[in-house]
Amino acid sequence: MPIHQLHWSGWALEEAGQPYEVRLVSFRAMKEPAHLALHPFGQIPTYEEGDLALFETGSIIFHVAQHHAGLLPDDANARARAITWMFAAVNTVERPILELETARLLEGDKPWNKERLPLVADRVRNRLKQLSARLGDADWLDGAFSAGDLMMVSVLLRSKSSGILDEYPNLAAYLARGEARPAYKRAFAAQLAVNIDS
Numbered sequence: 001m002p003i004h005q006l007h008w009s010g011w012a013l014e015e016a017g018q019p020y021e022v023r024l025v026s027f028r029a030m031k032e033p034a035h036l037a038l039h040p041f042g043q044i045p046t047y048e049e050g051d052l053a054l055f056e057t058g059s060i061i062f063h064v065a066q067h068h069a070g071l072l073p074d075d076a077n078a079r080a081r082a083i084t085w086m087f088a089a090v091n092t093v094e095r096p097i098l099e100l101e102t103a104r105l106l107e108g109d110k111p112w113n114k115e116r117l118p119l120v121a122d123r124v125r126n127r128l129k130q131l132s133a134r135l136g137d138a139d140w141l142d143g144a145f146s147a148g149d150l151m152m153v154s155v156l157l158r159s160k161s162s163g164i165l166d167e168y169p170n171l172a173a174y175l176a177r178g179e180a181r182p183a184y185k186r187a188f189a190a191q192l193a194v195n196i197d198s
Contacts, residue, residue: 008045008057008060008061008150008151008154009045009047009057009060009061009064010022010187010190010191011150011154011183011184011187012060012061012064012065012071012147012150013064013187014182014183014184014186014187014190015070015071015150015181015183016064016065016068016069016070016071017068017070018064018068022190022191022194023194024194025044025046030042030043030044037053038053038055039055040055041055043055045057045060047060047063049063057090057151057154058086058087058090058151061086061147061150061151062083062086062147064147065082065146065147071146071147071150072146072147073143073144073146078142078143078146081142081148082142082146082147082148083147083148084148085141085142085146085147085148085149085151085152086147086148086151088148088152089148089151089152089154089155090151090155092127093127093128093131093152093155093156094155094158096120096123096124096126096127097124097127097155097156097158097159098158099120099123099124100117100120100121100123100124100159100162100164101158103116103117103120104117104162121162121164124159124162124164125164125167128159128164128165128167128168128171129168131152131168131171132168132170132171135170135171135174136170137170139174139177140174140177145181149178150178152174153174153175153177153178153179153184154178156171156174156175156178157175157179160175
């Protein structure tokens with residue numbers, strides 16, 4: 001099962017105990033016809049399994065979780081809640097985090113950035129405050145670790161460099177639990193090995 005670019009997808013496959021191969025894709029290759037056939041927007045990640053080609057991280061993880069044990073609960077209601085957390089990670093929590101990354105990394109030289117940056121950071125804080133309240137002192141979002149946690153931890157990783165996550169100790173501990181999972185460590189090591197060999 002080749003995946004192009006690790007992170008969430010490789011971690012999901014490691015959690016499910018499935019073999020995979022990571023392939024690096026250059027920025028140039030992402031715009032070439034072969035890659036565009038896999039991902040019409042010329043981005044990463046992509047996932048191939050036999051005749052099936054998928055793009056979009058959430059879709060890839062959902063596919064892996066549906067077809068392999070370990071990422072979605074057996075109970076129908078718990079399963080639905082885990083899927084809801086997958087959507088919440090990318091639709092509700094990730095959006096302000098990405099907006100902050102854009103403001104910090106790509107718009108830092110704009111004259112209006114100084115006024116905008118604190119507003120964007122406050123949107124991140126608002127989401128993290130809500131998530132922190134929901135998580136409380138639990139280890140995971142809804143009982144046992146699930147694909148919802150995998151995606152939420154992956155989204156929170158993006159906020160780590162801003163320092164805002166440290167304002168919410170239970171979320172920082174939640175993130176650390178995710179990074180401490182053996183499957184996460186294996187996926188990270190596999191990605192690192194591919195990057196070093198390239």
